[in-house]
Amino acid sequence: MSHADESAFDRYRRDVTRPLARLFREYGTSRARWLTVGLLANLVAQAASLLPPVVLGTAIDSLFGSGTTAYTLPFVPQSVIPPTAEGQFWFSAALIAGSFVVTGAFTWVYGVAANQFAHDVMHAVRTDSFAKLVRLDMTFFDDKQTGEVMAILNNDAGNLETFLDNALMNSLRLVVMVGGIAVVLFTLNWQLALVTLVAVPAIVLLTWWFMRVVAPRYRARQSANAGFNTRIENGISGIELVKTTNSEGYERERVRNASRSLFETTMSVLKLSYFYRPGMELLAGLSFAATFLVGGYWLFTGTAPGPLTGELAVGTFVTFIFMTQRFVAPLAEVSNIVDQVQNARASAERVFGLSDIPVNIEDHDDATVLEDPRGVVAYENVSFAYRDVFGEVASDPVLESVSFETGPGETVAVVGETGAGKSTLLKLLLRLYEPTSGTVRLDGHDVEDLTLSSLRDAVGYVSQDTHLFDGTIAENVRYGRFDASDEAVRRAAKAAEAHAFITDLPNGYETRVGERGVKLSGGQRQRISLARAVLRDPPVLVLDEATSAVDTETERAIQRSLDRLSEKRTTLVVAHRLSTVVDADEILVLDDGRVVERGAHDELVARDGEYAALWNAQTGTADEPLSEGRR
Numbered sequence: 001m002s003h004a005d006e007s008a009f010d011r012y013r014r015d016v017t018r019p020l021a022r023l024f025r026e027y028g029t030s031r032a033r034w035l036t037v038g039l040l041a042n043l044v045a046q047a048a049s050l051l052p053p054v055v056l057g058t059a060i061d062s063l064f065g066s067g068t069t070a071y072t073l074p075f076v077p078q079s080v081i082p083p084t085a086e087g088q089f090w091f092s093a094a095l096i097a098g099s100f101v102v103t104g105a106f107t108w109v110y111g112v113a114a115n116q117f118a119h120d121v122m123h124a125v126r127t128d129s130f131a132k133l134v135r136l137d138m139t140f141f142d143d144k145q146t147g148e149v150m151a152i153l154n155n156d157a158g159n160l161e162t163f164l165d166n167a168l169m170n171s172l173r174l175v176v177m178v179g180g181i182a183v184v185l186f187t188l189n190w191q192l193a194l195v196t197l198v199a200v201p202a203i204v205l206l207t208w209w210f211m212r213v214v215a216p217r218y219r220a221r222q223s224a225n226a227g228f229n230t231r232i233e234n235g236i237s238g239i240e241l242v243k244t245t246n247s248e249g250y251e252r253e254r255v256r257n258a259s260r261s262l263f264e265t266t267m268s269v270l271k272l273s274y275f276y277r278p279g280m281e282l283l284a285g286l287s288f289a290a291t292f293l294v295g296g297y298w299l300f301t302g303t304a305p306g307p308l309t310g311e312l313a314v315g316t317f318v319t320f321i322f323m324t325q326r327f328v329a330p331l332a333e334v335s336n337i338v339d340q341v342q343n344a345r346a347s348a349e350r351v352f353g354l355s356d357i358p359v360n361i362e363d364h365d366d367a368t369v370l371e372d373p374r375g376v377v378a379y380e381n382v383s384f385a386y387r388d389v390f391g392e393v394a395s396d397p398v399l400e401s402v403s404f405e406t407g408p409g410e411t412v413a414v415v416g417e418t419g420a421g422k423s424t425l426l427k428l429l430l431r432l433y434e435p436t437s438g439t440v441r442l443d444g445h446d447v448e449d450l451t452l453s454s455l456r457d458a459v460g461y462v463s464q465d466t467h468l469f470d471g472t473i474a475e476n477v478r479y480g481r482f483d484a485s486d487e488a489v490r491r492a493a494k495a496a497e498a499h500a501f502i503t504d505l506p507n508g509y510e511t512r513v514g515e516r517g518v519k520l521s522g523g524q525r526q527r528i529s530l531a532r533a534v535l536r537d538p539p540v541l542v543l544d545e546a547t548s549a550v551d552t553e554t555e556r557a558i559q560r561s562l563d564r565l566s567e568k569r570t571t572l573v574v575a576h577r578l579s580t581v582v583d584a585d586e587i588l589v590l591d592d593g594r595v596v597e598r599g600a601h602d603e604l605v606a607r608d609g610e611y612a613a614l615w616n617a618q619t620g621t622a623d624e625p626l627s628e629g630r631r
């Protein structure tokens with residue numbers, strides 16, 4: 001049974017190095033303008049917000065009360081400061097108001113730029129991930145890890161966005177705040193600054209420890225989340241089976257287990273946060289208390305405490321107190337930032353894990369575009385075994401040395417017991433999988449040497465699983481030939497014996513099907529799929545049990561129109577109902593991946609072998625000795 005812990009993502013994700021750096025490299029550099037504007041605006045906004053406490057401190061010492069100290073501001077040339085006390089007062093007021101205006105304006109700029117950057121990156125990540133997804137080999141989808149895929153496109157993209165939008169800007173704010181405050185405080189009074197900032201190394205150490213310990217726990221939580229999604233997705237898509245087999249309890253239990261694992265992994269992250277968050281707040285608070293204690297004592301007694309020397313002005317102390325408070329708020333945010341960074345790291349690993357899964361079935365560099373395909377199909381000694389996503393053989397041989405040839409106007413039917421390899425044989429022509437040995441040719445070209453689009457354009461394929469997209473009937477028939485005219489859609493539907501039932505629907509061809517529309521029967525769905533293939537007017541038609549769900553009469557009608565259609569076409573069919581293949585030019589009887597008999601219907605019946613037994617069983621014409629001989 002597949003489980004999120006063993007998925008293809010995990011294998012490739014493990015090898016992703018420095019995922020966040022890669023995110024910037026692959027997505028950030030081309031959008032560097034927004035990022036730079038955002039970062040610079042953030043820098044200016046934060047720097048401006050540090051000004052008011054400094055101005056206040058200076059004003060207290062030089063303008064208010066008995067203040068006699070000269071009016072000076074760090075980094076401000078004396079020449080721009082007015083000479084009179086009144087001028088200095090208005091200057092201070094203007095600086096304070098101005099700094100708020102600058103902070104407001106630049107916060108707006110940085111908000112716009114950061115949002116633009118983050119959402120643009122996310123848009124690219126989402127679309128790239130989906131583009132990669134549809135390129136992946138079928139083997140990937142055979143694993144049914146769709147829940148995990150959805151998690152990448154939803155959760156992971158969201159986590160990265162929070163990181164790019166929030167965490168990135170908040171960490172810059174933190175660096176500017178702590179760095180800017182440190183510079184100002186050291187300029188004002190380096191001794192008291194040492195007291196205020198003594199907690200910083202401890203804060204750095206605590207954060208470093210937290211990030212190291214929490215990282216694997218985040219990864220486990222993300223895996224558990226994906227596993228939970230997969231579980232839900234599987235349960236819902238198989239709901240009919242769940243109900244008809246009374247398995248609601250079983251499914252509930254499986255979802256409960258997946259949810260418990262999500263709960264436990266989340267708690268294991270939170271348990272660490274319980275220590276980290278209060279630890280940070282405590283350290284930041286201690287730094288505030290130490291500043292108040294040492295600075296307050298210094299002012300109160302008028303002498304520098306302990307080894308400290310010199311004087312402390314009241315205004316400087318006020319600036320220190322304000323600044324220390326400014327410094328507590330961003331520090332308390334560190335835990336959020338760490339949270340977002342860890343989430344984003346795990347998400348980026350998964351996004352790049354997906355992007356690193358190799359695609360084996362794609363156009364070779366020198367692939368040929370098949371022009372004017374005729375439809376000559378040849379299988380030469382084709383053997384095949386299914387492989388897993390990692391390219392390792394995952395099944396016993398499914399096909400062994402199968403050879404046949406066919407061309408325009410001919411029909412080859414493949415029959416045999418269930419699991420004999422019939423569908424697999426047809427899928428190799430579309431290069432959904434590649435043979436382990438031997439060659440499949442179309443018009444003399446190895447299908448592996450053709451471009452996938454020209455190959456698949458030349459082959460109309462109706463599979464056992466008929467899929468209809470949410471949309472109108474006409475849109476569904478048109479799928480793959482999006483520019484087909486209404487008239488062409490009707491003609492195709494008529495050929496597939498679908499026209500009559502479609503026109504009976506409330507809105508005819510414009511009736512919506514799927515999630516929000518009319519539900520169709522299995523036979524109706526098959527006929528729409530068939531119309532879709534017919535509309536594409538390909539030289540090769542591959543029909544895998546394409547009429548198995550329609551009644552015999554409709555099947556005959558379809559057969560007649562297909563016969564007309566297949567006059568110039570090459571047709572490969574898989575059918576369980578042998579009555580539909582009696583007219584085939586050649587019938588291949590597959591048994592356990594080998595062609596055990598081949599020939600036209602009459603020859604095969606006369607040969608009295610495997611095919612004759614199947615035929616007799618289906619038509620009920622078996623005479624006793626034959627059927628006994630078969631047993």
Ligand SMILES: Nc1ncnc2c1ncn2[C@@H]1O[C@H](COP(=O)(O)OP(=O)(O)OP(=O)(O)O)[C@@H](O)[C@H]1O
Pocket residue numbers: 142386394395398416417418419420421422423424425
């Ligand atoms: N995606 C897959 N991965 C691994 N094994 C597979 C896969 N699809 C099919 N098989 C195996 O390959 C064998 C042939 O399957 P295939 O679907 O070709 O048989 P079939 O003759 O078309 O059967 P049916 O008549 O039931 O449709 C089976 O044993 C099946 O279990």
